[in-house]
Amino acid sequence: MATRTAIGVDLGATNVVVSWVNSRGETEILLNSEGKASMPAAVYLADDRTIVGEEALLRGRRHPERLAAHIKADLGSRWYHSAIGGVHVPPEALQACILRQLRLEWDRKFLGSKVVTIAVPAIFNDVQRRATIEAARLAGITNVEIIDEPLAAALAYAEKIPQSFVGEEQSLRKILVLNMGGQATEASVLSLNFHGLSALATEGDPQLGGHDWDLCLARRVAEEVSQLAGRKWLMNPGLRFRILEFSQKAKLALSSRPATHLTLQVGERTHKIEVTREKFNAAMSELVTRVELVIQGALSAAHLDWHQLDGTLLVGGASQLPAIRELLEQRTGRLPEAWISPYEAVARGAARHAFQRLHSTMAPMPAIHSQCTHSLGVEWEEPITKQKMRKTLIRRGTPLPTEVTRELIMRGAQRKSIVLSLWQGDAENAQHRTLIGRAVLEDLPADLAEDWPIDLKLEMGINGRIAVDASVRYTKCIVHLVMQRPDFVSATHFNLWQQIVESLSGLPAYVEAGKLEDIGGKKIPVVITSSHPAEASVQEDSEPQAVEENRLLALLRRLMPFHRGATQLASTSEAAVAAPVSGDQSARRTPPALEVIEMHDEL
Structure with a gap:
């Protein structure tokens, strides 16, 4: 009988920690190849390979323009916040390098398949949650789920708490x-x-x-x-x-x-x-x-x-x-x-969640109920007035999992298609709303009467992930919204980024991949599948602006x-200690020479 191991990952902004569940049903921290319980969440792009962890930080001291850290903060954006060696890299690809290293660590220790749960902040929106899943896919981790960090921590404490x-x-x-x-x-x-x-x-x-x-x-x-x-x-x-x-x-x-x-x-x-x-x-x-x-x-x-x-x-x-x-x-x-180390709680709780997924048919497990941390709504445009209409469907604070069905009335007859935009955040403030996907209902019947109803069904799981189905009532026009955010790496180049991550290629490979994304990345699909074959809806995306920063x-x-x-x-x-540079090409003013510096942080 093939063995299966439950793995939990605390994918922190500074350090990452991995836990697993042993044969006695108890969580343990997985030590890395250096015998340490955590690994710095840092990636260094050398000329010949990608370096992750402590060595990445050490090399980054001499060449900070090659180092990526605090990657978690950029999940949900198209690019990491700074050019690395002169090239813009999607944060998912960088996060995938870290996850790949973790995958190698647990593959060395455990045979058979793995069930993996990654903990994410409760305040992550759907875009950031999907970005985390995409990073895991790029790293070759397939059986993966996410859980909110507070719930994971509570599961870890529940394992140790006295009655x-x-x-x-x-x-x-x-x-x-x-x-x-x-x-x-x-x-x-x-x-x-x-x-x-x-x-x-x-x-x-x-x-x-x-x-x-x-x-x-x-x-x-x-x-x-x-x-x-x-x-x-x-x-x-x-x-x-x-x-x-x-x-x-x-x-x-x-x-x-x-x-x-x-x-x-x-x-x-x-x-x-x-x-x-x-x-x-x-x-x-x-x-x-x-x-x-x-x-x-x-x-x-x-x-x-x-x-x-x-x-x-x-x-x-x-x-x-x-x-x-x-x-x-x-x-x-x-x-x-x-009762438990605060540095290990999230990883241990994520491992327990993975264990529950692995043994869902065994002895009763504690039920988990999350909460919606961002309101969810839909937006459309009236064809005659061109007015934007907006309706909140799931409000912040709603217990999860939840399922909502709503009837929407689309004004105007003889419409060939209907576009529904799904957003998450504050309905009243555009700056606090995030577009997470669009559904296009196409090939509408020519004799469709005015004010015909649309049935919209939304499901949100305990992990905060969203599924949407929309249909024009009494017709065959149905769409299941597959939400890929418009600023993720293009589907065309997904396999390319995956190959780069898996091979641990160096900076030149990232430069070539970045060129392809710049050429083909102006229009990125928003809707991937629908019931009627047609071109996917697209959204213009501005070119990344050059990031100028001194050393x-x-x-x-x-x-x-x-x-x-x-x-x-x-x-x-003093101001202007170095000349502004783009990437690592421009000259810099040299700071004053340092004769002798010895620092002893006696702790």
Whole structure:
């Protein structure tokens, strides 16, 4: 009998963690070939091959223009936010390189087939969720599903929680899951008992993550370095990188000790910069307030107060900051639960979800109910007035899974086709809406009467994925909406990108693939299948604009990666430290020579 293994992946913005379920039904963390429990989510495009993980970061120190990091933030966009070696690459292809490396790791350890679940942020929209699935396909992972990170974390804690926490069999406990990754912060309120768990409310801030703490501390350290050693030293990229690196380590160190320091030797002079927990907390007070507002938003949506929570589960490295734990203890009156490592919870929970999929016919498994985090609606144009009509079909906060059937009346007779656009987000604000697909009902009967009804059926699963069926009543005009976002790599070149990812080709292969995408990527299909053969609907897509960034900003944006706050940190040094470049071709002004620099981050 062929063996099958349940695999869970925490595909983080900074690091990735993999878990699996052993023969006893318990989750374990899969160590990589280097014996480590996590791998940096970074990709380096060398001339001869693609490098992933720790080595990618090390090489990226010398050639940041070849490094891609923080890729998760760009899922849902057509291109990674910066050109890599002068070429624009889809973020799915870069994420696929990371997933391929993970696939090789678990294929070496386990024989037979694998059932894989990848955890994604609860605030991901359908476009970002499908982008994650596409990245897995490019990496050669076929049997894959996704789950929201808060639900995954709750499943992991449910594996370890004592019976006294859950209470009686019918009793529901309200728990807060605070997920603080490198990129974003999410707060989810869940109800939990032995029968299952349900999401009651989710709130998030996609622009608030652990990197914001690193940047805030790095700016203050850079200011002290400037005062002690002179501003010119901040123009050295090696020193600025070490300041960022020290800030990351200091943030973690201050979680368990009252102070840490950095020793900087410049020439014959030695400078010591001390960072205490009190100074750190004072500097981060504004960020803590933003986290508190996110939690308050989730509690308000769930109609709960802080003291009505039965427990708090922490996920992600930034959640271990003393200021965050003190905030939760002060507002809830209890310490956060500590049954499982916050660095492993999401991966372990994803593995348990994969195990449930693998053994769905076995002993009863806890039921999982998610929640719609983005409203879903449809839009069409009236043929006579050309007015855009819009209708919300599934509202934010709706329990998942759900199925909705609506009747739409299309004004106007003798129409040859009807175009329905599906969007996700805020119905009243166009900037907060995302087009996720179009359905084209073609070859309508010539004698179709005015105001003829259209039946629209939408299904949304617990994983947030959407399926749509539309039909003109009493006719054979039916379409099943296959939602491929208009800015993904073209279907024509999907196999090409897949071959590049699988072969671990170097930068030249990406350059050639990028040229093909630029030539053929102006019109990308939106609708893939319908009941009537016809040309797919298309949407114009603008050419990628040249990304101009100097070497120092590239270092900050990619290596750590802190592209959201790189400009603020750069402002602590003198302006125009390097000439603007496009790709890696233009000349740069050389920063001041550095005679001796020794930095000791004694943690």
